[in-house]
Structure formats: structure tokens, C-alpha cells
Amino acid sequence: MAQLLDGKTLAQKIQDDLKTKIPDWVAKQGRPPGLAVLMVGDNPASAAYVRNKERACEKIGMASFGKHFPADTTQETLSEAIAQLNEDEQVDGILVQLPLPKHLDDVALLHQIHPDKDADGLHPLNLGRLLRGEQGIRSCTPAGVMEILKAYDLSVAGKKAVVVGRSILVGKPLALMLLAEHGTVTMAHSRTPDLGAVTREADILVAAVGKPNLITVDMVKPGAVVIDVGINRVVNEETGKGRLVGDVDFANVVNVAGAITPVPGGVGPMTVTMLLQNTFLSYCRKLGV
Numbered sequence: 001m002a003q004l005l006d007g008k009t010l011a012q013k014i015q016d017d018l019k020t021k022i023p024d025w026v027a028k029q030g031r032p033p034g035l036a037v038l039m040v041g042d043n044p045a046s047a048a049y050v051r052n053k054e055r056a057c058e059k060i061g062m063a064s065f066g067k068h069f070p071a072d073t074t075q076e077t078l079s080e081a082i083a084q085l086n087e088d089e090q091v092d093g094i095l096v097q098l099p100l101p102k103h104l105d106d107v108a109l110l111h112q113i114h115p116d117k118d119a120d121g122l123h124p125l126n127l128g129r130l131l132r133g134e135q136g137i138r139s140c141t142p143a144g145v146m147e148i149l150k151a152y153d154l155s156v157a158g159k160k161a162v163v164v165g166r167s168i169l170v171g172k173p174l175a176l177m178l179l180a181e182h183g184t185v186t187m188a189h190s191r192t193p194d195l196g197a198v199t200r201e202a203d204i205l206v207a208a209v210g211k212p213n214l215i216t217v218d219m220v221k222p223g224a225v226v227i228d229v230g231i232n233r234v235v236n237e238e239t240g241k242g243r244l245v246g247d248v249d250f251a252n253v254v255n256v257a258g259a260i261t262p263v264p265g266g267v268g269p270m271t272v273t274m275l276l277q278n279t280f281l282s283y284c285r286k287l288g289v
């Protein structure tokens, strides 16, 4: 049976640490770190994630500035909101909750966020810094994966890592982070022929596609570290109840892997925590510390 990589407990530990640090900073600086979250429309999953982010800010003593816009909001309105937040001294981190309604150009908006306030690490300057191995704000989900590996002493150096999924939010930046830790990294995706042959080579296997049961037990090398980034809501046809599953057939893979993240309770909670950490670090940097 694989070791369970408990992202929920790790996330709580990091948040507790931030919570103890923030009051001293507030006493010295006269204001808490601040995160602005832009949400457009009423996608229920996005609304729940945004609520979680705002609650997490509140719990650790960080200010959150929710900017909620109707689904038919124009590009210009959002662009203006970002321009204002870029100038706002109370705001250290800005994020645009994704996905946006189809009529909006998300890339243009992400590019407009000031790179020093880019709490999600999705601005091209921060992605470019990652590519070059320079310091910069790192994207939250991949950074959360790296924190889990570090916390459990799962070294990447010299290991074969396979990342399934090539999104700009997870797959691409994560591959670069694993490479920076001296992993031998392969990226696979929906058009990779014989995916199982590729994944079976992996000492560290990351699934970030958004497809339930994509990774079955025969696709996993015995003893491998399996990181499941998928978040999929599935409905049980008999009971009609919904539940959350990852991209990995957890019930079977857990018997073969050396270590595995569960869904829920694995990478997801780390995403929000890395967002808080990025915002806190931007606040510290702004104050010259």
C-alpha cells in the first residue's frame, strides 16, 4: 500500500505558519498583505474556489478584495479593474479566476497584471523567469506539487519524471520545476501514442489532464510516486450523488505506487496555500525584505 501524501495537512501547516508571521508585519507596516480576486460570471465551481481563497485569506489575517463581475462584463471593464489594482498600495497579489467566459481574452488580462503582483505566477515575465531558472513568482498548483515532494523528502534529482498534461496552468510550468530539480522530464499528453508505455517509465508520475481514471494501475511502475492534479466531479448513477475524483484510478493504483496524493486532500489544498504564500512574499518584497 502506497504512502499517502497528505496535501491538506501540509497546506494547513504552511497556512498556520503564515498566520503566526502576519501580525508582526501588520504591527510594523500598518497594513496586512492583500489579495485581489477577480471573478467573472457565476460558474459554481469557480465561485466555490474563490470563496475558499477569500476565507483562507481571512483565516490567516490577510486582506482579500473580491471583485465579482457579471458574466457579460467587457474586456475594457476588466482591464480597467486590473489597472486600478496594479496601482493600489493595499494590494500585493492579483488573480483572475479561470476559466473566464468565452468572449473574454484571458491571456491579455493575465499579461496586464503587474508581474510583481502576479499571485498566480501566470504572467509571461514570471513564466520566462521559471524557464530561465531565475527567481520569480511560481504558478500555484505546480509550486504546490513541488512543496509536497519536498515535505515528504521525495527527491527529484536523477529520477525519471513524466508529466501527463501540457496546460500553461500546470503541465508546462511543472515540467520546468522538475527539470530545475534535476529530474529527467518527459511531457506526455492526449496525442501521445501508447501513453502507458511512457508512464510506466516514470519514477515520478504526474497526471494533470482532467480526465477521470486516465491513469490505470497497469500504467504505473511499482513503487512510483504518483501525483494526481486532476479535479473531476463525477456523479454516481445509482445514488445520483456527485463526488470529486482525480485523473488516477486511486483505488487500484494505491496498491502499486510507492506514494500517492489523494483527491480530494492532495494537490488542491496546496494550490490555495501557494497563492497565499505568493501574496505574502510579494508583500515582503514590496517592503524591501
Ligand SMILES: Nc1nc2c(c(=O)[nH]1)N[C@@H](CN(C=O)c1ccc(C(=O)N[C@@H](CCC(=O)O)C(=O)O)cc1)CN2
Pocket (backbone or CB within 6 Å): 048, 049, 095, 096, 097, 098, 099, 120, 140, 141, 169, 231, 244, 263, 264, 265, 266, 267, 268, 269, 270, 271, 272
Ligand atoms: N486563476 C486560477 N484559476 C484556476 C486555478 C488556479 O490555480 N488559478 N486552478 C483551478 C481551480 N482552483 C483554484 O483556483 C482550485 C481547485 C481545487 C482546489 C481544492 O482545494 N480542491 C480540494 C477539493 C475542493 C472541493 O471539495 O471542491 C481538494 O482537491 O482537496 C483548490 C483550488 C482552476 N482555476
